[in-house]
Amino acid sequence: MAGGLGRLPAPPGPFRPGFWRSPIRGPWLTSVFGLVLLVGIPVLFVTGALSYAAYNPDLGPLNDQTPEKGLLGFYLFDWPTRPYWLYRLTQGVHVTLGVVLVPVVLAKLWSVIPKLFAWPPVRSAAHGLERLSLLMLVGGAVFEFVTGILNIQLHYVFPGSFYTLHFYGAWVFIAAFAVHVGLKSGRLVRALRSRPFWRELRTGVAGTRPEPPDADGLVATAPAAPTIARRGALALVGAGSLALLVVTAGQSIGGRLRGTALLAPHNRAPEKGPNGFQVNKTAASVGVSPAMVGPDWRLELYGAGPVRVFTREQLLAMPQWPALLPIACVEGWSTEDQHWSGLRLADLAALAGVPDAADVLVDSVQPPGPYSSVVLRGNQIRDPLSLLALHVNGVDLGLDHGYPARIIVPANPGVNNTKWVGRLTFRT
Numbered sequence: 001m002a003g004g005l006g007r008l009p010a011p012p013g014p015f016r017p018g019f020w021r022s023p024i025r026g027p028w029l030t031s032v033f034g035l036v037l038l039v040g041i042p043v044l045f046v047t048g049a050l051s052y053a054a055y056n057p058d059l060g061p062l063n064d065q066t067p068e069k070g071l072l073g074f075y076l077f078d079w080p081t082r083p084y085w086l087y088r089l090t091q092g093v094h095v096t097l098g099v100v101l102v103p104v105v106l107a108k109l110w111s112v113i114p115k116l117f118a119w120p121p122v123r124s125a126a127h128g129l130e131r132l133s134l135l136m137l138v139g140g141a142v143f144e145f146v147t148g149i150l151n152i153q154l155h156y157v158f159p160g161s162f163y164t165l166h167f168y169g170a171w172v173f174i175a176a177f178a179v180h181v182g183l184k185s186g187r188l189v190r191a192l193r194s195r196p197f198w199r200e201l202r203t204g205v206a207g208t209r210p211e212p213p214d215a216d217g218l219v220a221t222a223p224a225a226p227t228i229a230r231r232g233a234l235a236l237v238g239a240g241s242l243a244l245l246v247v248t249a250g251q252s253i254g255g256r257l258r259g260t261a262l263l264a265p266h267n268r269a270p271e272k273g274p275n276g277f278q279v280n281k282t283a284a285s286v287g288v289s290p291a292m293v294g295p296d297w298r299l300e301l302y303g304a305g306p307v308r309v310f311t312r313e314q315l316l317a318m319p320q321w322p323a324l325l326p327i328a329c330v331e332g333w334s335t336e337d338q339h340w341s342g343l344r345l346a347d348l349a350a351l352a353g354v355p356d357a358a359d360v361l362v363d364s365v366q367p368p369g370p371y372s373s374v375v376l377r378g379n380q381i382r383d384p385l386s387l388l389a390l391h392v393n394g395v396d397l398g399l400d401h402g403y404p405a406r407i408i409v410p411a412n413p414g415v416n417n418t419k420w421v422g423r424l425t426f427r428t
Helices: 002-007 027-054 086-100 102-116 125-152 162-194 197-201 230-248 255-260 312-316 345-351 378-382
Strands: 299-302 308-310 321-325 338-344 359-364 373-377 387-392 406-408 421-427
Touching (some): 027 086, 027 102, 027 230, 086 102, 086 125, 086 230, 102 125, 308 312, 321 387, 345 387, 359 378
Antiparallel strands (some): 321 338, 338 387, 359 421
8 A cells, every 4th residue: 555655646735845945954953852852851751750649649539530540550659748849849840841842842843844744654564653653752742732731821621631631641642752762863863963063053044054865854855045044943942942931930939030930820929918829729719618617617537536526716726836838739830938837637647546547538628529638648647747737827827728727738739738628537
């Protein structure tokens, strides 16, 4: 069949070799972009895998929103609580790097676009497998970057759960990426050695010449006159990445950069005062009304003995402990360190008659939905900074921050720091 297609003339338009005329397109420029992605993509995958592990997926479906994951759901260690800023770092790197790499991904796709229109589309079984891996690579890259950016912008138009789609998409993409690296690494090295990098940076438009013809068909057969040098293309992509860093990174890094994070929904504090720091979901957005957390609210404590029930006033009468912790979320945003105070989870476990609890089921009073209940691991319970917080920055929690009581645990994903807590069930 491939031989039959090869005897047919190429369709008009992009399938014709003369259609692509850029004089700077070729193995060298493609390899420079590829080298950047060869470093960046594994970092993205590792930090994404760490994000998955941070949810303690082995503790059950309340924590893990990815059904039928099978062997893909493996993890190598229990998620730690120290350093307390660990999740803020790993997820901040994951999201910020993902955004910064967008211009590089687009440039890499531009540099190889003639291969997507190669004719005949399949010349042999081996060529067909290579084409399939390329389709998975390009499709996986576009899917992962698009879904990730939409999630950062809190624009949920997915035909399902973002977590599930992004999780499976990541495995498809990284598998295709590994195959592609295995097939192309030798060519990448040879292409990079073919033209000294610093010489290209000194070559302007007047001195720009096409590369010699290549086996992959990236070099134009009928190149047009250059309108930009290779150094200009690299500078354009680098400037795009730098601009995205400036308008995004502040939501993760904080400080003065927070004011420049113009493309980040959580770039600035929503209001002034002790409760004036970022929040992902408000009480109204999840169906928590003031009446649900009013004077009739009670904390139910389950464990080895009879159920214990406490009013907020009774909880405030117990010893209160401080914790200086940020909130960091999967969308990449984080707060500065906030001054929390409340009851240690370890003390509540002892009060429930389970001082060596293996885990605790945390239930919110909000209507049932994703992460309205989560499970925390034993090491999280026993960390002295893990609190059922009642105050933040010296005042009562605001309603949107979880009044009358919320969980705050070091290095914990923000969604697992459950707000509006109504029940704690300590288990062995």
